[in-house]
Amino acid sequence: xxxxxxxxxxxxxxxxxxxxxxxxxxxxxxxxxxxxxxxxxxxxxxxxxxxxxxxxxxxxxxxxxxxxxxxxxxxxxxxxxxxxxxxxxxxxxxxxxxxxxxxxxxxxxxxxxxxxxxxxxxxxxxxxxxxxxxxxxxxxxxxxxxxxxxxxx
Amino acid sequence: xxxxxxxxxxxxxxxxxxxxxxxxxxxxxxxxxxxxxxxxxxxxxxxxxxxxxxxxxxxxxxxxxxxxxxxxxxxxxxxxxxxxxxxxxxxxxxxxxxxxxxxxxxxxxxxxxxxxxxxxxxxxxxxxxxxxxxxxxxxxxxxxxxxxxxxxxxxxxxxx
Numbered sequence: 001x002x003x004x005x006x007x008x009x010x011x012x013x014x015x016x017x018x019x020x021x022x023x024x025x026x027x028x029x030x031x032x033x034x035x036x037x038x039x040x041x042x043x044x045x046x047x048x049x050x051x052x053x054x055x056x057x058x059x060x061x062x063x064x065x066x067x068x069x070x071x072x073x074x075x076x077x078x079x080x081x082x083x084x085x086x087x088x089x090x091x092x093x094x095x096x097x098x099x100x101x102x103x104x105x106x107x108x109x110x111x112x113x114x115x116x117x118x119x120x121x122x123x124x125x126x127x128x129x130x131x132x133x134x135x136x137x138x139x140x141x142x143x144x145x146x147x148x149x150x151x152x153x
Numbered sequence: 154x155x156x157x158x159x160x161x162x163x164x165x166x167x168x169x170x171x172x173x174x175x176x177x178x179x180x181x182x183x184x185x186x187x188x189x190x191x192x193x194x195x196x197x198x199x200x201x202x203x204x205x206x207x208x209x210x211x212x213x214x215x216x217x218x219x220x221x222x223x224x225x226x227x228x229x230x231x232x233x234x235x236x237x238x239x240x241x242x243x244x245x246x247x248x249x250x251x252x253x254x255x256x257x258x259x260x261x262x263x264x265x266x267x268x269x270x271x272x273x274x275x276x277x278x279x280x281x282x283x284x285x286x287x288x289x290x291x292x293x294x295x296x297x298x299x300x301x302x303x304x305x306x307x308x309x310x311x312x313x
Binding site: 019022024025026027028031033035051052053054055057071073075080081082083118119120121122125128129 | 173177178179180181182183188190192193208209210211212214228230237238240280281282283287290291
């Protein structure tokens, strides 16, 4: 059995800027929502811009981890629409997470997520037939996320 | 005799949304059908126990299946007049005859399609702070929708 870790290929880097967050307690946990003001994706496999008001829905855990649920529509340079969804984590630390929920900005903290995509069948099958992993930083004003595609064996 | 396993519905609130144009269309999904992005311009809500406006941001990303069923999948926030923020996550189905479906899709100015000409129903979850409004996060809700020229109206009922 081949126990070598999977090989990853850098697909693009996503840069996002957010509007002022909404923060609210809920019976599920403390929540925050970050709406994208503008964003772009650039890299060897994709050039695109964020085309809608998507963004992040977060649960701010007492242990300082933010659970991330992300959605947005991207418009590639050729006009193709690509739908992004991702689940992941932001490791803010308990004090910074609590301060963020209390109303302060959250400085970019390390994040990781598993995105998956909808794209039209054809040229962009590389997005809809493979797994991806994303890693970067996310704060309440901005995020910068490197997205890697798992390479075919 | 009352059937204790038959649910009663209680009117909870009505939400009116104005939707942004144009909607974004991703056609030709590998699984079949299309994905849309429909974002909210503005809105308000009112019911016997709550009233307020829709917060900016948020919208829906429906999947239009190959059988022409419109499977909506929305998430956005309500803000009660007392300041409480309420998350709504809404999924459901909209379908109709091909003729009605085409009219709902085109929404030509002045073309009013009566809501009983199509099926527009939602399965709805709310989340909010413990306290005054947390009944929203403890009950099952169903919605009945109407497509309007500039958006939609959904009336939500609590399953008692």
